[in-house]
Amino acid sequence: DTAVSQTPKYLVTQMGNDKSIKCEQNLGHDTMYWYKQDSKKFLKIMFSYNNKELIINETVPNRFSPKSPDKAHLNLHINSLELGDSAVYFCASSQDRLVGDGYTFGSGTRLTVV
Amino acid sequence: GDSVTQMEGPVTLSEEAFLTINCTYTATGYPSLFWYVQYPGEGLQLLLKATKADDKGSNKGFEATYRKETTSFHLEKGSVQVSDSAVYFCALRGNNFNKFYFGSGTKLNVKP
Numbered sequence: 748d749t750a751v752s753q754t755p756k757y758l759v760t761q762m763g764n765d766k767s768i769k770c771e772q773n774l775g776h777d778t779m780y781w782y783k784q785d786s787k788k789f790l791k792i793m794f795s796y797n798n799k800e801l802i803i804n805e806t807v808p809n810r811f812s813p814k815s816p817d818k819a820h821l822n823l824h825i826n827s828l829e830l831g832d833s834a835v836y837f838c839a840s841s842q843d844r845l846v847g848d849g850y851t852f853g854s855g856t857r858l859t860v861v
Numbered sequence: 862g863d864s865v866t867q868m869e870g871p872v873t874l875s876e877e878a879f880l881t882i883n884c885t886y887t888a889t890g891y892p893s894l895f896w897y898v899q900y901p902g903e904g905l906q907l908l909l910k911a912t913k914a915d916d917k918g919s920n921k922g923f924e925a926t927y928r929k930e931t932t933s934f935h936l937e938k939g940s941v942q943v944s945d946s947a948v949y950f951c952a953l954r955g956n957n958f959n960k961f962y963f964g965s966g967t968k969l970n971v972k973p
Contacts, residue, residue, distance in 0.1 A: 751904075788899075788948055788966040803960075837904055846954050846961055847912075849895050852904035 750774050753838045753853040760828055761861055767824045768856045770838030776851070778802075778844045779821040781813060782837040784855070790837075796821055797844045828860045863888040863955040867964035870948075874941055874971050882936040882967045884925075884951035894918075894927055894934040895952040899966070905950060908936075941971045 753770040760766050772779060780803070781793040795803035796815040810826040821838060835857050839850040868883040886892065893912045897905040909918030914929035923938045934951060951964040 788968075790905075790950070790963040790966075792961070839904075847893070849897075849907045849910060849952075849954075850905070850961070852906070854902075854904045 749853075751838055751840055751851050751853040753836075753856055755856060756854065757857050757859075759859045759861065762828055762830060764828050765824070765826045766828060766858070767822055768836055768838075768858075770821045770823075770853060772819055772838075772840040772851070774840060774842075774851060776840040776842050777818055778841045778846070779815065779818070780839040780841070780850065781821065781823050782839060782852075784835040784837060786834070794821075794823075795844075802844060825858075828858075830860050833858055833860045863892065863953055863960065863962050865951050865953050865962050865964040867949075867951045867967050869965070870968035872967060872969050874969070876943055876971055876973055877940045878971075880936070880938040880941045880945075880969065882949055882951075882969070884934045884936065884964060886932050886934065886951075886953050888932075888953055888955050890956040891929075892956070893954040894925070895954070896923070896925055896934070896936050897950040897952060897963075899948045899950065901947070908949070941969070943971045943973055945969060946971045 751772045778797045780795045794813040799815045815821045835855045838853040864887045895910045896908040898908045899905045909920040911918040911927035917926045948966045953962045
């Protein structure tokens with residue numbers, strides 16, 4: 748039973764399209780995150796929600812819009828996709844915003860923009 | 862600001878060799894420190910953590926000791942296996958509890 752699951756696992760799309768990635772956690776955690784991992788494996792936080800409230804919003808183009816319908820779900824919608832958006836996107840969750848026990852990560856969504 | 866620096870890879874070792882992956886940090890106050898492992902095609906998994914100076918985190922034969930005097934949290938394993946081949950990330954949870962900082966990752970290749 749997967750703790751943090753995200754779909755799809757792979758996403759290939761053309762420039763200019765709009766796409767969404769979905770994430771769900773069944774751990775009962777309060778806080779969820781989106782991270783972007785580039786081709787050099789560098790991880791950068793994008794957004795964080797705590798109980799449906801946005802608490803971290805890093806410098807990310809406003810083409811990226813997160814949505815959290817409830818504390819178990821955090822989706823990421825991307826408008827007008829660009830080549831530079833190609834990366835692996837990880838969803839993660841933590842017990843609470845203090846992150847005392849670290850994160851639980853999903854297995855990632857590999858986005859390729861062509 | 863808070864940050865983590867870890868040695869660049871890749872690190873290539875033979876099976877049963879001793880492993881050290883260096884990690885140093887910059888932070889105000891008393892951060893918590895973590896090591897994560899990412900196997901090919903998977904997400905990151907928590908490997909071990911330490912929350913205060915001189916704490917030793919350990920798991921699956923890996924160890925790391927929180928050294929405040931040298932601001933380090935080096936990862937070690939006495940005898941690596943092929944199955945340990947992965948990317949290892951050092952991470953810090955700073956005083957601003959919302960912020961988590963990852964190092965750039967170190968790829969480990971273990972050859973039979």
